Amino acid sequence: MKKTLLLSVLSVFVVIAISFGIGLIVGYNNxxxxxxxxxxxxxxxxxxxxxxxxxIGQIVAAVQGLQEHAEAIYDAITSARAxxxxxxxxxxxxxxxxxxxQEAIALTNLLAVVEDNPLITAGTGYYxxxxxxxxxxxxxxxxRRDYNNAVxxxxxxxxxxxxxxxxxxxxxxxxxPYWKMNDGADEVPExxxxx
Amino acid sequence: xxxxxxxxFLILIAVLFAIxxxxxxSDYPRPTDAYYINDFAGVFMQxxxxxxxxEGERLYEMTQDEIDGGAQIVIATFEVExxxxxxxxxxxxxxxxxxxxxxxxxxxVLFFFMKDESDSLELxxxxxxTGYRMEQYLTPSKxxxxxxxxxxxxxWDWFFDMSAVKMLYELLTELYVNVYGYxxxxxxxxxxxxYLMDYVPVADDTPSSMSLFLYLLxxxxxxWEKTFTILPYAFLILxxxxxxxxxxxxxxxxxxGMGIFRRRR
Numbered sequence: 495m496k497k498t499l500l501l502s503v504l505s506v507f508v509v510i511a512i513s514f515g516i517g518l519i520v521g522y523n524n525x526x527x528x529x530x531x532x533x534x535x536x537x538x539x540x541x542x543x544x545x546x547x548x549x550i551g552q553i554v555a556a557v558q559g560l561q562e563h564a565e566a567i568y569d570a571i572t573s574a575r576a577x578x579x580x581x582x583x584x585x586x587x588x589x590x591x592x593x594x595x596q597e598a599i600a601l602t603n604l605l606a607v608v609e610d611n612p613l614i615t616a617g618t619g620y621y622x623x624x625x626x627x628x629x630x631x632x633x634x635x636x637x638r639r640d641y642n643n644a645v646x647x648x649x650x651x652x653x654x655x656x657x658x659x660x661x662x663x664x665x666x667x668x669x670x671p672y673w674k675m676n677d678g679a680d681e682v683p684e685x686x687x688x689x
Numbered sequence: 690x691x692x693x694x695x696x697x698f699l700i701l702i703a704v705l706f707a708i709x710x711x712x713x714x715s716d717y718p719r720p721t722d723a724y725y726i727n728d729f730a731g732v733f734m735q736x737x738x739x740x741x742x743x744e745g746e747r748l749y750e751m752t753q754d755e756i757d758g759g760a761q762i763v764i765a766t767f768e769v770e771x772x773x774x775x776x777x778x779x780x781x782x783x784x785x786x787x788x789x790x791x792x793x794x795x796x797x798v799l800f801f802f803m804k805d806e807s808d809s810l811e812l813x814x815x816x817x818x819t820g821y822r823m824e825q826y827l828t829p830s831k832x833x834x835x836x837x838x839x840x841x842x843x844x845w846d847w848f849f850d851m852s853a854v855k856m857l858y859e860l861l862t863e864l865y866v867n868v869y870g871y872x873x874x875x876x877x878x879x880x881x882x883x884y885l886m887d888y889v890p891v892a893d894d895t896p897s898s899m900s901l902f903l904y905l906l907x908x909x910x911x912x913w914e915k916t917f918t919i920l921p922y923a924f925l926i927l928x929x930x931x932x933x934x935x936x937x938x939x940x941x942x943x944x945x946g947m948g949i950f951r952r953r954r
Contacts, residue, residue, distance in 0.1 A: 538945065621837070622830035629829035629947050636781050636946030 521657045525666050528648040532670065535641040539673070540582070542634040543594060547578055549630055550601060553608070553623065567603045574600040587671065594634075595675045601627070638673045645670050717778075720763070720787050724937030730766035730802045732810055736888035737850040740881075741857060746937060748861060752794075755869050757822055759791025759940045762860055764853070766800045772813060775801050780818040781946045788939035793820035795942040796827060796860060800853070812849060815840055818948040826868045827860070832949045835859045841951070845878075854881060 554571060574596040581589040605627065608620075652661045652668055661668060721727045725745025726738045733741075741764055752758040765783070769775055780799055789795030797818040802810040817832050839845075839856035846852065858876040865871040 625829040625833035633946035
């Protein structure tokens with residue numbers, strides 16, 4: 495009788511231990527997947543930021559005499575591009591987010607100068623340029639949104655029971671920062687063609 | 690034994706179907722069976738819908754074995770009450786929902802219509818989304834030029850079917866010639882106009898038989914019919930013949946917001 499009881503208790507413990515082990519493995523793997531998802535979304539933002547960085551360079555080169563009649567904007571663009579070039583070589587995400595915002599504002603101001611220049615807007619290339627910029631900003635907005643969704647999934651998962659118990663032990667961060675930009679810098683410039 | 694298992698089997702199928710249906714629900718309408726044309730605003734003639742579907746199927750089949758193949762062009766029309774209603778449609782979300790193109794080689798074209806004073810539908814905005822891999826071939830400036838030269842061109846301004854099909858042909862030309870290396874993609878809009886004028890519409894209201902799925906769930910089918918019909922279809926679905934069962938479907942592609950927005954210039 496005693497032997498049967500001991501065996502039953504032992505079986506229960508074994509079942510609990512196996513369940514816990516399986517839960518641990520599944521939970522750990524799930525966190526790794528979520529973490530990798532963030533990495534891939536971050537890589538996507540980097541690609542889009544680089545595209546915009548290159549595009550701004552092309553626009554500045556195409557807008558003849560920009561430095562002469564809009565020196566302040568030219569300076570803002572130059573410093574935004576320098577900030578991005580410096581941030582992208584490091585690992586500080588906040589510095590990249592700030593550089594992203596700086597470039598977005600510089601681009602909006604640059605567009606305002608371009609729109610006011612009839613020599614540029616009269617050309618057919620103007621509409622192509624606007625399509626490229628609008629599309630690029632839209633893609634960047636999507637990349638930021640995807641990244642933030644991935645961070646949200648990760649943060650929610652890492653703080654849930656029972657993962658909260660062992661996430662720290664395995665070195666998973668508990669509150670990853672979102673890609674937040676202030677002053678509407680992350681809004682896609684609305685470009686409407688009118689008759 | 691079989692008698693007892695029969696209702697359980699049916700309940701199991703119904704529950705699985707309900708779970709899969711409700712877990713996959715999204716804010717957007719599901720694509721139509723034709724997949725390549727989703728005329729929710731009801732603006733196209735039947736002949737145009739047929740042409741768009743056929744060209745879509747042909748492109749998908751002919752490019753399957755090419756590098757960056759399996760391209761799909763999907764067109765959808767929506768009716769909105771105000772311009773601000775358009776913002777409730779996110780072209781990237783819709784593209785991802787409909788999973789257009791193999792390996793992200795897809796194009797989604799959205800046309801938004803609004804009723805004017807005379808109660809007729811007027812095109813108010815065109816949006817195009819390209820899949821991740823398609824971005825390198827159909828750049829926003831290329832798409833903008835195609836849309837301006839077709840949809841917003843005075844030539845067929847009075848006949849939306851013609852301008853939309855011309856846009857489709859231009860997109861196809863770009864893909865067949867510049868992406869897949871075909872010598873040319875020839876089309877003649879005058880011939881297409883004649884085709885539209887001569888087309889005899891097929892009545893949509895002909896009675897259709899109960900769908901296979903409903904028949905299998907209904908008491909009209911026997912247990913053996915149910916078993917022996919489901920098994921081959923399950924086999925087909927598992928081994929890549931799903932289009933034979935469900936009609937046209939997306940290739941599983943995704944996109945990242947590249948494309949254009951265009952209101953009338």
